[in-house]
Amino acid sequence: MNEQQLHDKLRATGLGGIGELESSARDPFVVVEASVLLEVMAFLRDDSETAMEMLHNVTAVQRETGFDVVYHLCSYSRHHSLTLKVIVAQPEGEAGDWEPAVPSVASVYPSANWHEREQWDLLGVRFNDHPDFRRIILPEEWIGHPLRKDYVYPSTFGEIPLELDAIPLYERDENDPPKPSEPRPAGTPLTQPPSEYSTRPDAGGRAPAPEKKGES
Amino acid sequence: MGLLNNTLPDNKLVGAVDTAVGWGRKSSVWPMTFGIACCAIEMMAVFAATFDLDRFGAGIPRATPRQSDLIIVPGTVNAKMAVRVRRLYDQMAEPRYVIAMGACVCGGGPYVKWGYNTVKGVHKIIPVDIFVPGCPPRPEALMDGILKLREKIGREAVFARRNEANTQMNAKYDAVS
Structure with missing residues (x-):
């Protein structure tokens, strides 16, 4: 399946909070609300036609308005892939050390465990309900998150x-x-x-x- | 060498003994089994059959710092690792020698500007005898560094008062005793 078919498939599930497919990007992505992220991931993994067996990357982008958390999914058996994005807007009046929070997908994809710890380590993105939430590489006593713009x-x-x-x-x-x-x-x-x-x-x-x- | 360390006069007899002892010391430099990053791959090549560091008596890396004379620091030393490098160096018995291998260890390398947790050269942590630049250095470059270290060890006076630093140290020792 190509990205358009995957997006149609996602829309057909009836879950709310699934945005449009942004296919102008080199890596087409779908913006998903954080509230339905786990359901979308579980559907993409379990459905026999999408069959996304692997979450091979979790990363984040700091923007002036907040953070984008990016999930790269792919399927070995079906030879297709899809990128999901969760956009966390920075609330008004929050300082630069504000920490965005999204639900952890480690319960759906165990590979997300270390990726999410890396995003916490380097960019300070919190993942709620993570099984082992701490820094992954930098020392525990380290202050700040080095890839922040204002580090x-x-x-x-x-x-x-x-x-x-x-x-x-x-x-x-x-x-x-x-x-x-x-x-x-x-x-x-x-x-x-x-x-x-x-x-x-x-x-x-x-x-x-x-x-x-x-x-x- | 205990009480005799640099206390004997610098004559031909003591000099000959020093030369013999120096030859023995420089021909049995025992490096430590220690690697941090990509430079360690080149270091392993130096120990292996193609380049065969054992020709110079330094071919068998020792498994513990307490048996080692030489620590080759191959790879980026970051803040977390620097504490360990320092501890390993402190565990080595004197006399001990350090070779800084690679651009990162010589002065930060590619991380010199934006490396938020990179120590800009291992010489900020432990005193370094030989710097081997390169990213990573060829095995020949590391062998050249070890040959330079052999020269340095062979020149060291064990028994004789030979250089100014030794003379000053012995003057202090004489004043106390």
């Missing part, structure tokens, strides 16, 4: 220095410990390499190539 880069983790120009631990004077560096503005990276080595636009772009000699 403040830390200069140290405990006593471990993270800056390029930090004084090595074994060269420090116990009586004269180095002063902690100033907290940097949100979104500012730890180091700014010289612009001629960087292709990043915020670092000034690549320096112009030197003119070749001997050519007129």
Whole structure:
């Protein structure tokens, strides 16, 4: 089945909250309300024609208006795939450390377990009723979620220095410990390499190539 | 070497003994079984038959830090791993040597700007003897680093007062005793 047929199939179930198929995207997706997410997933998995055996990716996107949580489903036996999106709008007056919450689909697809923990680790998306909800890679004591747009880069983790120009631990004077560096503005990276080595636009772009000699 | 460490005069006899001891030490550098990331694959190639580090007496990685002289740090050291690297280094018996292998370990590598949890070079955590740059370095580059380390170990004076640092250390020792 192609995406249009899958979408028709979903609509025919009578579940509310299933949006239109966005087929202009390279990876066509359907926007689904969070309230019916588990039912939609269970239907796509159990129906003999859709037969989505695998949830191979759960990811999230931070936008100015909130978060998109993206689920990539595919079927080995039917050779088709579908992308579902849950859009969580940021309520008015919420600060930048607002944490969106969606229901966990780990009860339908066990593979979602670690993917959802990764999204919590890096983007701070909460998944309700998750069986083991904690960070997956970063230490438990880590502050913040690093892929947020307004993330403040830390200069140290405990006593471990993270800056390029930090004084090595074994060269420090116990009586004269180095002063902690100033907290940097949100979104500012730890180091700014010289612009001629960087292709990043915020670092000034690549320096112009030197003119070749001997050519007129 | 206990009480005799760098306390004997620097004459030809002590120098000859030092050379012999240095040859023995540099020919039995025992690295630790330790790998973090992709550089560890190249390190394993160095230990294996094609490149055969055993020609230089450093071919059998030891399974515990307490038996090792050398820790090769192959791969990105992040904040969580840095605590472990530091602990492993502290568990090694002196004299101990460190080879930083790969761009990440030499100074952050591709994570130098946006790496929120990458330690920008393992020399922020433990003192490094040899830096081997590359992403990852070829096995020949790591072998060259180990040969450089062998030279360094062979030059070290065990018994003789040889360099300024040793002289100063012995002066302190004489003043106390």
